Amino acid sequence: xPKIRPDQTPEGTAESTETCASGAQSEPNAERATHVAVIMDxxxxxxxxxxxxxxxxxxxxxxxxxxxxxxxxxxxxxxxxIFAFSTExxxxxxxxxxxxMSLFRRYIQSELKGLVAEGVRVRFIGDRPRLDxxxxxxxxxxxxxxxxxxxxxxTIAINYGGRDEVSRAIKExxxxxKTGVLDPETVDETTLTRYLDTRxxxxxxxxxxxSGEARISNFLLWQSAYSEYEFIDTLxxxxxxxxxxxxxxxxxxxxxxxxxxxx
Ligand code: IPE
Ligand code: IPE
Ligand code: MG
Numbered sequence: 256x257p258k259i260r261p262d263q264t265p266e267g268t269a270e271s272t273e274t275c276a277s278g279a280q281s282e283p284n285a286e287r288a289t290h291v292a293v294i295m296d297x298x299x300x301x302x303x304x305x306x307x308x309x310x311x312x313x314x315x316x317x318x319x320x321x322x323x324x325x326x327x328x329x330x331x332x333x334x335x336x337i338f339a340f341s342t343e344x345x346x347x348x349x350x351x352x353x354x355x356m357s358l359f360r361r362y363i364q365s366e367l368k369g370l371v372a373e374g375v376r377v378r379f380i381g382d383r384p385r386l387d388x389x390x391x392x393x394x395x396x397x398x399x400x401x402x403x404x405x406x407x408x409x410t411i412a413i414n415y416g417g418r419d420e421v422s423r424a425i426k427e428x429x430x431x432x433k434t435g436v437l438d439p440e441t442v443d444e445t446t447l448t449r450y451l452d453t454r455x456x457x458x459x460x461x462x463x464x465x466s467g468e469a470r471i472s473n474f475l476l477w478q479s480a481y482s483e484y485e486f487i488d489t490l491x492x493x494x495x496x497x498x499x500x501x502x503x504x505x506x507x508x509x510x511x512x513x514x515x516x517x518x
Contacts (some may be wrong), residue, residue, distance in 0.1 A: 260465065263488055270418045282470075283508055284333075285314050286507045287330070287331035287332075287458055287503070287506075287507065288331070288332060288459075288460035288461040288503060289333050289334060289457060289463030289482075289507050290330050290332070290333065290334035290335075290336065290456065290457050290458065290459045290460050290461075290475070291327075291334070291335055291336070291459065291460065291461045291462075291463065291478070291503075292335075292336040292337070292338070292459040292461070292462045292463070292475055292478075292482070293323075293336070293337050293338065293462070293463045293464075293465070294338045294462065294463070294464040294465070294471070294472060294474050295316055295319075295320075295337055295338060295339065295465060295491040295494075296464055296465050296466035296468055296490075296491055297312075297465050297467075297489075297490030297491045297492070298312035298313045298490070298491050298492060299312050299313075300312070300314065300490055301315060301316075301490040301491070301492045301493065302315070302467065307478075308475070309351055309508075310350075310351065310355075310358070310431060312490075312492060313354065313355055313358055314358065315419040315428070315492035315509075316491045316492045317358055318492075319492055319494055319495075320337065320362075321366070321473065322333065322355050322367070322372075322495065322496050323494065323496065323499055324370075324374070324375060324409055325496070326361075326432045326496040326499050326500065327407045328406060328407060330499065330500060330503045331503075332407070332503070333407065333408060334407075334408045334410065334457065335407060335408070335409050335410070335455075336380075336409075336410040336411075336412065336456070336459060336475070337409070337410070337411055337412065338351075338412045338415065338472075338474050339355075339359065339411050339412055339413050340355060340359070340381075340412070340413045340414055340415070341412075341415060341416055341472060341473055341474070342381075342382065342414055342415065342416030342418075342419045343416065343472070344382040345414075345440075356387060356390060357385070359390055359391050359393075359413060360389060360460060362391065363390075363393040363394065363396075364399050367397055367400065370397070370401055370404075370409070371401055371404070372483055373406065373407075374404045374405065374406030374407065375404055375406060375407045375408075375409050376401045376402060376404040376405055376406075376407070376409065377401045377409050377410075377411065378398055378408070378409070378411070378455075379394045379397075379398065379399055379411050379412075379413055380410055380411075380412050380413075380415050380420070380452035380453055381408070381412050381413045381414040381415030381416075381420075381452065382414050382415070382416075382419055382420075382423065383414070385414050385448050386413065386414055390413075394413070395506050408456070408503065409509070410453070410456060412474070415452070415474070416473045417471075417474060417475055417476030417477065418472045418473060418475075418476065419473075420448070420451055420453075420477075421451070421477060422451075424447055424451050425450075425451035427450050428442070428446070428447070428450050439503060447477070449478070451477065451478070453475070453478055457477070458480070458481065458482065458489065459475060459478060459479045459482045460483065460506070461482060461483045461484075461485060461503075461506050462474070462475065462479050462481060462482045462483070462485070462503070463483050463484075463487065463499075463502050464484070464485070464486050464487070465487055465488075465489050465491045465494050466488070466490050466491065467486070467487075467488040468486070469486045471484075475494055481511070481513055483506055483509045483511065483517075485502045485505065485506070487502065502512075510516055
C-alpha cells in the first residue's frame with residue numbers, strides 16, 4: 256500500500272494517494288456490519304478428522320472464500336478482511352508453510368479474473384518482505400488489477416500480526432519524526448491509525464473466529480478495540496454463506512455502546 260502522509264486522514268484524503276480511488280468510506284450502520292473480519296481457523300482439524308493431511312484442509316478452506324465474498328453484498332458487508340497467515344504461523348512445519356505459500360500463489364492466479372469481473376477490490380496487509388518474490392509480485396498484480404473495483408473490499412492478511420503491524424507503524428513514525436515530516440507533539444490516536452497497514456479501511460464492526468477457539472491470536476489488535484466478536488464452533492471449511500448470515504443476524508441484535516450509555 257502506498258505511504259500516506261501523516262497529515263492525511265485514513266479515509267477521504269488518504270484515498271487520493273492510492274493508484275486509484277479506494278472507495279473506502281466508513282458509513283456507520285446501526286444494524287449491519289459494514290466491515291467484517293474473519294479469523295479462518297480450523298482447517299487442520301477439519302482435515303485430520305477425515306484422516307487427511309493438514310494441507311487438504313487448507314485447500315478446502317480456500318475454496319470457501321469465494322462463497323463468503325459473494326455473500327457480502329446481500330448481507331450489507333462492504334469490507335471483508337480475512338486472516339490467512341499470521342506472523343506466528345512460520346513456526347509450523349516447512350511442509351505446511353511451503354504448502355500454504357504455494358496455495359496463496361495458486362489462489363491468486365486462479366481467482367484473479369473472477370475477482371476483477373465480480374467487482375471485488377483486493378488488498379493485502381501484513382509484512383511483505385519475508386514472503387517470496389513470486390508471491391509478492393502476484394499480490395501486487397491482484398491489487399493493481401482490482402483497484403478500480405468497489406463492490407466489495409476484500410483484504411487478505413498474509414504474514415500479518417497486530418503487534419508486528421504496530422511496531423512497523425511506530426518505526427515509520429520515528430523515521431518521519433527524524434526527518435521532520437512529523438511533529439511528535441501532534442501525535443494522537445489518529446496519527447498511529449494512519450501508519451497502519453489498514454489505514455484506508457474502517458475499523459471492523461464484527462470479528463468472527465471459527466473453530467471454537469476464543470482468542471484473537473494477534474489479529475487487528477488496534478482496529479478491533481470496539482469490534483463485536485463471534486466465536487463459533489464451525490471449522491472454517493464448513494463455514495457456509497448460511498453460517499455467515501446467522502452471524503450477521505446475531506450481530507443485528509448487539510447493543511453497541513462504545514463506552515456510552517443508551518438513553
Ligand atoms: C487456520 O487453520 C489456517 C491457518 C492458520 C493458516 P489451522 O491450520 O490453524 O487449523 P487448526 O486450528 O490447526 O485446526
Ligand atoms: C490464527 O490461527 C491465524 C490464522 C487463522 C491465519 P492459528 O491457528 O494460527 O492461531 P492459534 O495458534 O490457535 O492461536
Ligand atoms: Mg488454528
